[in-house]
Every structure is written in structure tokens, then in C-alpha cells.
Amino acid sequence: MTASTSHYDVIIIGAGAAGLMCAATAGYRGRKVLVLDHANKPGKKILMSGGGRCNFTNLNSTPANFLSDNPHYCISALKRYTPQDFVELVDRHGVEYEEKAPGQLFCKDSAKDILKVLLTECEWAGAEIRMNTSVSGIRQVAAGFTLKASAGTLSCESLVVASGGLSIPTMGATGFGYEVATQFGLTVLPTRAGLVPFTLHPELKQQLAPLSGLSCPVDAHCHQQHFREPMLVTHRGLSGPAMLQVSSYWQPGDQVHINLLPAQQIQHDLLTLRSEKPQSTVAHYLNQNLPKRFAQTFNELQGWSGPLQAYCNAEIEHIARRLGDWTIQPAGTEGYRTAEVTLGGVDTRQLSSKTMAALDQPNLYFIGEVVDVTGHLGGHNFQWAWASGVAAGNVA
Ligand code: FDA
DSSP states (O other): OOTTOEEEEEEEEOOSHHHHHHHHHHHHTTOOEEEEOSSSSSOHHHHHGGGGTOEEEETTOOGGGEEOSSTTHHHHHHHHSOHHHHHHHHHHTTOOEEEEETTEEEESSOTHHHHHHHHHHHHHTTOEEEOSOOEEEEEEETTEEEEEETTEEEEEEEEEEOOOOSSOGGGTOOSHHHHHHHHTTOOEEEEEEESOOEEOOHHHHHHHGGGTTOEEEEEEEETTEEEEEEEEEOSSEEEHHHHHHHHTTOOTTOOEEEESOTTSOHHHHHHHHHHHOTTOOHHHHHHHHSOHHHHHHHHHHHTOOSOGGGSOHHHHHHHHHHHHOEEEOOOEEOGGGTOSEEEEEEOGGGBOTTTOEETTEEEEEEOGGGBSOEEOTTTHHHHHHHHHHHHHHTTO
16 A cells, blocks of 8 residues: 555445445444545436436335346345335435335435435445546455555455446446456356337338327236336337336347237127127227227228128137237347346356355455346336345445
8 A cells, every 4th residue: 555545444336326325334334435436426327217206116026026147146135135124214314205006116206315315324324425536447455455546546455346237328337347347357247238118120110100109008028028017109119117127038039029908808808899799890999998099000000990790700819819919029129328227247156145245356346237137127126226235335
């Protein structure tokens, strides 16, 4: 250590959800903590999350809500820091929230409330936060690490990488954490955008263009993963919770299957309608069960016309299949530009599920989105950030 080196017990790179949670936890243990971030403000993704109201946890979160090449890794941390623990924290700070969908807790007022909780906790715990600070080099030394930062040379006993994934580069996302992992000999699994809207091939995009802005509840699935949530048609393609969820399981070239009427027994309904009102039409049935504009456009695309009595049983079955399993092949996704998360990342097989530290580098920790643990939509990603941040903060 040179005379001008500032020494900390713990340096955390990334003042996002995971980094701030880790900082407060380590600070309360009496550790001298510094959080570094190259952005001008902490917690930018918290502020933009949940449409500005931050879906900060999900009361029903279980390990089954996470994707990872090593699915058991997240269990321990999630068990030790539960959604209820985070709810107790926000309650202590008097944050008002509401359950917008089953289990999904959002701030009543603003996502700023959650960031304020974290910054207040960091302050009470004595953790220092330095923004506008980048790190250009990390070196391992006998007692820990030295960092070449834009603010000068820093040293620490424990280094926590909480620099997030690649989604939304305009918010400061970088591949920094992956570079650090590689530098220290850890494997980084291929990354891709998750919870991201689909783009469509020109023909389908043009056909669906008149429906832009329409949303309807569907059951969408890809690789046996079903999501019964709303789908939204946009001027670029398909979005809404159902499509975002499915996108995390989708690989280029895959088809996406959409049941447009998940609450209906489509074939049975059509057969009944045919026998009770033979003059009725498929268009009429769709109008009753889908947003009008959607019903009309979809019916026109399929070319279903004439009274139901003109359709034989096999044709009715075919129509029911088209509605219950509308199969599309997306052109791609909107990518990291709009993705809520990054799938893949630091391979958790080389990390301790108890401490989040690298098994071969016990003082080097990886938490939050930078690791290969990605949640479903609905507050699970923040729950992972809190749980992994606390797990590392308890030992770093
Ligand atoms: P996060 O990305 O939050 O923080 C990383 C920090 O590291 C950033 O402050 C960044 O500036 C800094 N950094 C990066 N590179 C650096 C470098 N080279 N040097 C220094 N600092 C560096 N989840 C959820 O559960 N509920 C929700 O409602 C939403 N909503 C949502 C909306 C949108 C639009 C997005 C993009 C994402 C969400 N998410 C979400 C996902 C959630 O925001 C995400 O999973 C967490 O923020 C991840 O927390 P981390 O702390 O790991 O990374």
C-alpha cells in the first residue's frame, strides 16, 4: 500500500440494487465499506423499474422463478433473505406499497422510495458511496486487492462485483463484471437479453400493425414454459408480460405458441354455438371474447367467413387449434437496448452459494445480475439482488 492509497475492508463495484444492499449489510457489521460506480447517480435501474414504481419483491418468489445453468445455486441465499425480510425493511422506513398482481409488491408512490431506503441504510451503516468513479485495473495482493480507480489507488480486503448485466447500456450497463470474472479465471456463460419484447418478420409485423397498443390476456409458451399473462401488440412487435416472460426461454429460430383464448373451451364453445345458433360466425365468437379490433383483424387474417353451420367438425377443430395455438416465429428480440435483464453471466458453479465468493478466490464476490441467475418478471430479480447482496454483505 502506498501513502496515497485509501484502504477499505470492502469495496463494492456497482451502486445498484445488489451493491447497495451488500454495502449496508457489511457496514452494519462494522466493516469499512466503499461503493464505487461510474454513473452519476446510484440505483438508476431501481428508479426506472416497474414503470417508475419499482416492483421490489414478489411474495410468492421461489427458486422455480429463476433461470440458471445451475438451478440449485440460488436456493440458499433466497431462503436466508426472503421477500418478507425485504417487506419488513420497507415497513421500517414507512414506505407505502400495494400488491398490484398476486405477490407483486409495488411502491404506491415512487421507486424513489426504495432507493431512499437503501441510501439511508447505507448512511446509517456508515458505507461510503462514490459516484462518477471508474476502475481501470484490479490487482490481487497478499492482503486482498488494489484497484486503479479514476479517484486514485484504492485497496481492500474483500472485493464485491455488483456491476449488473448488459441490459440498457444507456443506464450505465457494461460487461465490466464479466471482465473481472475472466481476469480471475472464472467462466462467464454466454449472455443474452431476457424479459425483452419480440420483433416480427415484415409480413406479420405489417399484418399486426393495426393492432398496435392492444393488449389481451393469453397463455404463451416456449420450451414447455407457460405464462398466462397479458400480451401487448406494439408497432415493433409483441410485448407485454406474457411475451417478456417467454422471451427468457426463447432462442433464435424457436416458435412461440399463443393461446388467444386461455379461459375458453374453444372447440366446445364453437360446436355449441353452431348447434344453438347456426347462423352465428367465428367473427361473432371472437368479438365476444377478444378486444374488437383484435378479433376483427385476426379473423380477416385467417379468412374465416360465413355462418358456423357451413363448417364441418374437422374445420371447427382446425379453427379451435388456430385460436388455442397461434404459432409465430419471432424475427428476434429488441435486445439489450430494452431488455429488463441479462441471462447468463458468471458461472455459479465456481461460486459459493453461501457467501457468493469465488471458490478459488475467497475474497472476491459476485452478486446480483452479473451472475447466471435470472428471475421471471414480477419482482423476482430485485429479490435476487437483495438476497445475494445480503449473503455477501454478511461475510465480506
Ligand atoms: P444494476 O444494474 O441495478 O446495478 C449495477 C450498477 O453497476 C449500476 O449502477 C452501474 O452504473 C454500475 N456499473 C456498471 N458497470 C460499471 C463499471 N464498469 N464501473 C463502475 N460501475 C459500473 N426487476 C424487478 O425485480 N422488478 C422490476 O420492477 C424491474 N423492472 C425493471 C425495469 C427495467 C426497465 C429494467 C431495465 C430492469 C428492471 N428490473 C426489475 C430488473 C432489475 O432492475 C435488475 O435485475 C437489478 O437492477 C439488478 O441489480 P444489480 O445491482 O445486479 O445491477
